[in-house]
Amino acid sequence: MSSKILIVGAGAIGGFYGALLARSGAEVSVVCRSDYDYVRRHGFEIDSHTLGRWRFRPAQVLRQAGDYRDCADYLILCSKVVADIDRVGLIREGLAGKTAIAFIQNGVDIEAELLSAFPDRVLISGLAYICCNRVAPGRIKHLAYGKLTFGALTPDAAGLGQRLGDLFAAGGADCEISRDIVASRWQKCVWNAPFNPLSVLSGGLATQAILQSQEDFVRDIMQEVCRIASASGHPLPGDTVDLNIERTRHMPPYKTSMLLDFEHGRPMETEAILGNAVRAAQRLNVETPRLQALYALMRLRELQIRENRAPQ
Amino acid sequence: MSSKILIVGAGAIGGFYGALLARSGAEVSVVCRSDYDYVRRHGFEIDSHTLGRWRFRPAQVLRQAGDYRDCADYLILCSKVVADIDRVGLIREGLAGKTAIAFIQNGVDIEAELLSAFPDRVLISGLAYICCNRVAPGRIKHLAYGKLTFGALTPDAAGLGQRLGDLFAAGGADCEISRDIVASRWQKCVWNAPFNPLSVLSGGLATQAILQSQEDFVRDIMQEVCRIASASGHPLPGDTVDLNIERTRHMPPYKTSMLLDFEHGRPMETEAILGNAVRAAQRLNVETPRLQALYALMRLRELQIRENRAPQ
Structure with missing residues (x-):
C-alpha cells in the first residue's frame, strides 16, 4: 500500500518536494492557500533543471489541514517560520492515528514549539538545500541544488525518518539522514x-x-x-x-x-x-x-x- | 578693517554660517559650484527659525577658490568629507599671505590631510551642531540647533580661533572654543x-x-x-x-x-x-x-x- 502524505504549506518548497514524493508512488495531498483555486483545477507544473518538466496532480487539494479526510502516514510542514504563521495551528487538524510529523523549514531552535505541542507524535526535522521559486500560481521552477537532510527528533523517529528519506530518494531527491540534525x-x-x-x-x-x-x-x-x-x-x-x-x-x-x-x-x-x-x-x-x-x-x-x- | 573670509563649499552649512559672518560685518565671499548662477544673481535667502529671514549677498561669488582675487584672513572649508571631494585641491588656490584655514566638517581623523598639505598655515578645526537644509538653489532653511565648536590644531591657532569665534558670536551663532577639539x-x-x-x-x-x-x-x-x-x-x-x-x-x-x-x-x-x-x-x-x-x-x-x- 502506498504511503499517504499530507503536505502543509505547498509553496515552492512544499510543491516541489510533494511532486517528488508523488513520483515515488506515494499518495500526496496538499494544503495550499494562496494558489488553491489554480492547483485544484490544474495541479502543479514543475520545471526542474535536473528532472525535467512534469505535472503533479495531488490526491487532494485542501484549503486547510482539517479538511483532510484520511489518515496520513506523514504530515510534512513546509511553511515559512515567521511570526504570523501559527505552525502548530496549521497542522493540528491534519493529524490522525499514527501520523508522523516532518518539517522542512529554515532556522535554528524551531523544534521546541512542535515537540511540546505534540509530545506523543514521531517528529522528523528536515532541511532543504535548494533554489526553487514559485514563478506563477501552481508553477514551480527548480533552479539549482535540491538536497534534503532529515533527522529524528524523537527516539522512535529513526525508522520512519529513514523510510521517508527512501521515498524522497525514489522520487529523485538527493536525500541524506543526519545523525545530529x-x-x-x-x-x-x-x-x-x-x-x-x-x-x-x-x-x-x-x-x-x-x-x-x-x-x-x-x-x-x-x-x-x-x-x-x-x-x-x-x-x-x-x-x-x-x-x-x-x-x-x-x-x-x-x-x-x-x-x-x-x-x-x-x-x-x-x-x-x-x-x-x-x-x-x-x-x-x-x-x-x-x-x-x-x-x-x-x-x-x-x-x-x-x-x-x-x-x- | 573688516575681516575677509572665503567660504569654500557654500551649501547649506557654508551658506548659513557665511551669512552669520556677514551679519557680524565681515566681508564674506563664497565658492559655490552647484548654485553658482543663482547665488551670483540673487545671493542666498536664509530662513532661520531663531534669527528670521534675510538675504545674504556675498562680496564675491566664485566657481573655484583660485578665482578669489584678494587675501582672506580666513578660508573656511565647509564641503562634505567624501572620497570624490579633494579637500586640499579645493582650497589650495584660495590661500594667500597669512590666510588661516578653518574647516567646519564632520568626521574623525580628518585633520592629517590638511595638516600635512599646509604645514605652515594656522589650522582651526570646527564642528557644527545644526539642522539646516538647502531647500532650493540659494535657499537655506535653518530648522534646529546651530552651535559651533572650534579648536586650534596648530600651536599658533588659539588667538585666531578665538577671533573667528567672536565673529560668529557677533553674527548670532552660539559658538564655543574647545580645548580638545x-x-x-x-x-x-x-x-x-x-x-x-x-x-x-x-x-x-x-x-x-x-x-x-x-x-x-x-x-x-x-x-x-x-x-x-x-x-x-x-x-x-x-x-x-x-x-x-x-x-x-x-x-x-x-x-x-x-x-x-x-x-x-x-x-x-x-x-x-x-x-x-x-x-x-x-x-x-x-x-x-x-x-x-x-x-x-x-x-x-x-x-x-x-x-x-x-x-x-
Whole structure:
C-alpha cells in the first residue's frame, strides 16, 4: 500500500518536494492557500533543471489541514517560520492515528514549539538545500541544488525518518539522514546568518558581490554561529567556515530567500534565523556582537517596512 | 578693517554660517559650484527659525577658490568629507599671505590631510551642531540647533580661533572654543556613528524610532566610540552615552545627514564617520565589532548603489 502524505504549506518548497514524493508512488495531498483555486483545477507544473518538466496532480487539494479526510502516514510542514504563521495551528487538524510529523523549514531552535505541542507524535526535522521559486500560481521552477537532510527528533523517529528519506530518494531527491540534525541546522545557519540579512540590508546585493566586498565580515559572522553551535553541544567541523566560503565562491550569483521575500513584500525569517541564534547565544553566554548587530538592523528594517505600510 | 573670509563649499552649512559672518560685518565671499548662477544673481535667502529671514549677498561669488582675487584672513572649508571631494585641491588656490584655514566638517581623523598639505598655515578645526537644509538653489532653511565648536590644531591657532569665534558670536551663532577639539570630534561621533548608518540601513527610520526600538544596540555602538576616544588619549566624560541617549529622546524625530544624502543620491560620509573610526580602533587595538559591522554594511549599501547606477 502506498504511503499517504499530507503536505502543509505547498509553496515552492512544499510543491516541489510533494511532486517528488508523488513520483515515488506515494499518495500526496496538499494544503495550499494562496494558489488553491489554480492547483485544484490544474495541479502543479514543475520545471526542474535536473528532472525535467512534469505535472503533479495531488490526491487532494485542501484549503486547510482539517479538511483532510484520511489518515496520513506523514504530515510534512513546509511553511515559512515567521511570526504570523501559527505552525502548530496549521497542522493540528491534519493529524490522525499514527501520523508522523516532518518539517522542512529554515532556522535554528524551531523544534521546541512542535515537540511540546505534540509530545506523543514521531517528529522528523528536515532541511532543504535548494533554489526553487514559485514563478506563477501552481508553477514551480527548480533552479539549482535540491538536497534534503532529515533527522529524528524523537527516539522512535529513526525508522520512519529513514523510510521517508527512501521515498524522497525514489522520487529523485538527493536525500541524506543526519545523525545530529540540530548540528545540521546550525551548519545551515552558518551560511544563512550572513548572506540572508546582508543581501537585504545592502539593498539587494547577490551573494557573490557580498563575498567579494566583505569576506572578512562574512567569516566573522560565520565564526560566531560556529561558537554558538559548539556551546550548545553540537560542534561543527573545524573547516566549516572555509568550506562555506569556498562553496559560495563557486555558486552562481544568487538571491537569498530573505532577499526574495523582501523584494516581494513577504515576511522574512529574521526570527528563525537570527533571533533564535542570538537568543541561544545569550542563554549560553556566547559573545555574538555581529549577529546582534544584524538582528537589530533587520528588526529596524522590518519596523521601517511596517511604518511605510501604515497609513500616514 | 573688516575681516575677509572665503567660504569654500557654500551649501547649506557654508551658506548659513557665511551669512552669520556677514551679519557680524565681515566681508564674506563664497565658492559655490552647484548654485553658482543663482547665488551670483540673487545671493542666498536664509530662513532661520531663531534669527528670521534675510538675504545674504556675498562680496564675491566664485566657481573655484583660485578665482578669489584678494587675501582672506580666513578660508573656511565647509564641503562634505567624501572620497570624490579633494579637500586640499579645493582650497589650495584660495590661500594667500597669512590666510588661516578653518574647516567646519564632520568626521574623525580628518585633520592629517590638511595638516600635512599646509604645514605652515594656522589650522582651526570646527564642528557644527545644526539642522539646516538647502531647500532650493540659494535657499537655506535653518530648522534646529546651530552651535559651533572650534579648536586650534596648530600651536599658533588659539588667538585666531578665538577671533573667528567672536565673529560668529557677533553674527548670532552660539559658538564655543574647545580645548580638545579632537575629543569634541569623537564626542560628535558618539552620536553620528549609530544614528547615521542605522537611519540609512533601516531604509529611512528617524532617530526616535531607532532609539525606541534598539536602544541597547545604539548604546553598545556609542560605547565602542568612547573606547576608541579613550585609547586615542581623548577620553570622553563617563556620562557621554547617557547624555546622548537623553538628548536624542527629546529631539524631534530627525532625519540624519547621511539619510538625507542617501535619499538625494549624494555621496555619504561613511569613511569620515565610520571608516576612520574603525581604522583608528584597529591602530589602537580596540575591539569594535559593531562599528565594523556598520562600516561593512555601509560599504555593501554603497556598492549596491553603484551597481544599480551602472548600465546593466
